[in-house]
Amino acid sequence: NAGVMQNPRHLVRRRGQEARLRCSPMKGHSHVYWYRQLPEEGLKFMVYLQKENIIDESGMPKERFSAEFPKEGPSILRIQQVVRGDSAAYFCASSPDSYQGSPLHFGNGTRLTVT
Amino acid sequence: AQSVTQPDIHITVSEGASLELRCNYSYGATPYLFWYVQSPGQGLQLLLKYFSGDTLVQGIKGFEAEFKRSQSSFNLRKPSVHWSDAAEYFCAVGAQGGYQKVTFGTGTKLQVIP
Numbered sequence: 001n002a003g004v005m006q007n008p009r010h011l012v013r014r015r016g017q018e019a020r021l022r023c024s025p026m027k028g029h030s031h032v033y034w035y036r037q038l039p040e041e042g043l044k045f046m047v048y049l050q051k052e053n054i055i056d057e058s059g060m061p062k063e064r065f066s067a068e069f070p071k072e073g074p075s076i077l078r079i080q081q082v083v084r085g086d087s088a089a090y091f092c093a094s095s096p097d098s099y100q101g102s103p104l105h106f107g108n109g110t111r112l113t114v115t
Numbered sequence: 116a117q118s119v120t121q122p123d124i125h126i127t128v129s130e131g132a133s134l135e136l137r138c139n140y141s142y143g144a145t146p147y148l149f150w151y152v153q154s155p156g157q158g159l160q161l162l163l164k165y166f167s168g169d170t171l172v173q174g175i176k177g178f179e180a181e182f183k184r185s186q187s188s189f190n191l192r193k194p195s196v197h198w199s200d201a202a203e204y205f206c207a208v209g210a211q212g213g214y215q216k217v218t219f220g221t222g223t224k225l226q227v228i229p
Contacts, residue, residue: 004158035219040124042205042219043159056216091158103149104217106158 002027004094005074006107013082013114021077021110025094032075033104034067037089049075050098082114117142117208119220127226128196136191136223138206147209148189149217150180154202162204165189176200201227 005024013019025032030051035043045059049069060067064082069075079086089111093104118141128134140146147166151159163174170182180191189206206220 033217040221042119042121042221045216045218048216093159103161103164104159106151106160108156108158 004029004092004105004107006090006092006110008110009108011110011112013112015083015114016081019079019082019086019112019114021079021090021092021112022074023077023092023094023107024074025092026096026105029094029096029105031095031098032069033093033095034075034077035091035093037091037109039088043091046077079112082112084114087112087114117146117210117218119206119208119218121204121206121220121223123223124221125224125226127228130198130227130229131195134191134193134196134200134225136204136206136225138189138191138220139187140189140206140208141187142208142210145184147217148180148182149207149209150174150178150189150191151205151207151219152176152202153205153222159205162191196225196227198227198229201225 007022032049034046037043047060047067048056052071064080066078089109091109093106095102120139149164150162153159162178163172165172165182172180178193182189203222203224205222207217209217
């Protein structure tokens with residue numbers, strides 16, 4: 001029973017390039033959350049998606065960042081024109097529903113390094 | 116808006132000693148509270164959660180936590196620490212009502228010495 005799968009595990013991009021991070025939720029889960037973790041900081045909520053819908057993107061930077069969760073395929077977090085400050089670990093989590101009691105199941109993250 | 120404070124950035128304990136990690140939350144009503152553990156290079160794993168009822172919650176790996184409303188605290192405890200418990204621990208709070216948007220603390224790194 002596969003857990004949340006994120007790829008790639010490590011991603012190196014030069015400033016100005018695009019980064020695409022993928023997340024396949026656990027089987028049966030249709031709710032996806034993206035978090036960013038900076039060194040010495042906790043996880044910061046970025047966006048919450050259900051299939052084909054963005055429910056809450058209040059944690060997303062207004063520019064360069066976008067997310068989608070299509071009907072088929074993984075959820076994608078896209079960062080355009082990356083800058084050094086985008087270097088962080090990006091975690092995806094999924095849950096089977098929006099019930100507050102459902103724990104989040106996390107992937108192992110994608111570590112983005114911008115050079 | 117809810118928030119979480121973990122006042123200890125690093126804690127070092129001897130193997131076999133007891134452990135208590137502090138967590139204080141801010142939320143206007145009864146919150147959902149969680150403790151997660153993160154091993155290096157890994158994602159977060161749920162240790163335990165509190166929603167209502169008994170204020171002492173048992174979790175996996177021998178951990179427990181106690182919800183104290185009067186102190187707005189949800190401290191994590193373990194009577195005897197093992198070397199494999201070395202990791203980073205995150206307290207988190209979720210708002211009741213609506214969907215699950217969880218706010219995490221900044222984490223406490225636990226070092227276990229022989």
